[in-house]
Amino acid sequence: MAVEMGPEMMFEFLYNLPAQFEGCLKMDFSKASGLKKEYANIVVTGLGGSAIGGDILRCYCQSRLPIPVVVNRDYMLPRFVGPDSLVLAVSYSGNTEETLSAYEDAREKGASIIAFTTGGKLAEMAALDGNPVITITGGLVPRAATGYLFAPLVLVLERLGLVSGASEDVKETVTVLTQLREEIEPGREEDSNRARFIAGQLYQRIPVIWGCSSTSEVAAMRWKGQINENAKAPAYFNVFPELNHNEIVGFEVPEDLVKKLAVIILRDPDDHGRITKRIEITKDILQGKVSSVAEVEARGNSFLAKTYSLIYVGDYASVYLAELYGINPTPVQVIDYLKARMAE
Numbered sequence: 001m002a003v004e005m006g007p008e009m010m011f012e013f014l015y016n017l018p019a020q021f022e023g024c025l026k027m028d029f030s031k032a033s034g035l036k037k038e039y040a041n042i043v044v045t046g047l048g049g050s051a052i053g054g055d056i057l058r059c060y061c062q063s064r065l066p067i068p069v070v071v072n073r074d075y076m077l078p079r080f081v082g083p084d085s086l087v088l089a090v091s092y093s094g095n096t097e098e099t100l101s102a103y104e105d106a107r108e109k110g111a112s113i114i115a116f117t118t119g120g121k122l123a124e125m126a127a128l129d130g131n132p133v134i135t136i137t138g139g140l141v142p143r144a145a146t147g148y149l150f151a152p153l154v155l156v157l158e159r160l161g162l163v164s165g166a167s168e169d170v171k172e173t174v175t176v177l178t179q180l181r182e183e184i185e186p187g188r189e190e191d192s193n194r195a196r197f198i199a200g201q202l203y204q205r206i207p208v209i210w211g212c213s214s215t216s217e218v219a220a221m222r223w224k225g226q227i228n229e230n231a232k233a234p235a236y237f238n239v240f241p242e243l244n245h246n247e248i249v250g251f252e253v254p255e256d257l258v259k260k261l262a263v264i265i266l267r268d269p270d271d272h273g274r275i276t277k278r279i280e281i282t283k284d285i286l287q288g289k290v291s292s293v294a295e296v297e298a299r300g301n302s303f304l305a306k307t308y309s310l311i312y313v314g315d316y317a318s319v320y321l322a323e324l325y326g327i328n329p330t331p332v333q334v335i336d337y338l339k340a341r342m343a344e
């Protein structure tokens with residue numbers, strides 16, 4: 001998506017994230033009501049900034065829904081998709097080729113489909129097929145539209161009677177983000193601004209972001225993606241406890257490169273007690289090996305508020321990091337180039 005905007009635009013997008021959630025609470029999802037039925041599974045299909053909302057939904061539903069929620073980032077859907085599946089096809093532009101292909105696959109497999117998009121071919125195809133199209137606000141870059149790309153998914157599931165309490169969780173997210181914003185926005189100096197402080201730790205280093213399975217894992221994934229796309233820098237993520245069974249062994253050599261790693265651990269008060277113990281031991285193992293280890297603690301009560309509180313700090317940190325490198329966070333020329341080459 002070729003949206004050419006100056007560096008200050010990304011801060012404006014970030015500032016407006018709570019308003020995105022508020023806007024979604026006012027959206028009309030009645031056109032999806034006809035799809036109320038018992039499903040065997042739910043598949044969210046999308047890529048990049050349009051897919052990560054699917055991961056948030058997957059984690060959100062893990063303890064709430066008796067059926068699996070799967071995220072598909074490919075041209076074709078898994079074999080299990082069929083007439084008892086609900087497929088949520090998400091594309092900000094509406095023109096991402098993998099998502100359009102997966103949409104066609106969903107149609108061929110007889111699944112119920114809802115499209116979430118600003119327009120493009122996805123909106124056209126879904127409208128032609130008589131499938132509900134949830135139109136989301138355009139004019140942003142996908143990763144800056146994370147509220148619009150996630151909240152409608154969970155609110156539609158609420159509307160279909162598949163989950164309850166989602167609206168309340170979205171409201172709490174607005175409250176938590178609005179308070180947090182005061183502490184991490186550009187007006188706040190580094191000594192009292194956690195996101196700026198983190199950016200300083202990541203500058204000239206390779207970020208390694210660790211979350212915890214079922215709690216902060218999606219936030220860790222988002223941090224990585226935002227550092228890649230906003231700061232145009234490499235970053236890697238993993239989750240506890242899995243990383244204790246492989247990655248943690250890999251901090252020995254080459255010593256000079258390991259010294260360039262800056263580790264960020266995303267923590268949640270609801271992390272399993274054994275995970276908390278693992279984190280403490282892991283920090284001991286890393287001592288003296290990596291450049292730094294910093295932690296960010298989730299805020300709020302609900303899974304959504306906590307997840308987005310971690311995401312918000314990472315989003316701001318990635319833009320501060322872009323600033324430190326003198327890079328415009330908004331354009332993603334490499335993605336545009338790839339899409340153009342693929343369209344040839």
Ligand code: PA5
Nearest residue numbers: 047048049050091092093096142
């Ligand atoms: O951040 C981005 O621009 C990308 O990750 C896009 O979200 C991704 O390429 C998919 O495009 P779309 O969101 O328009 O389907």
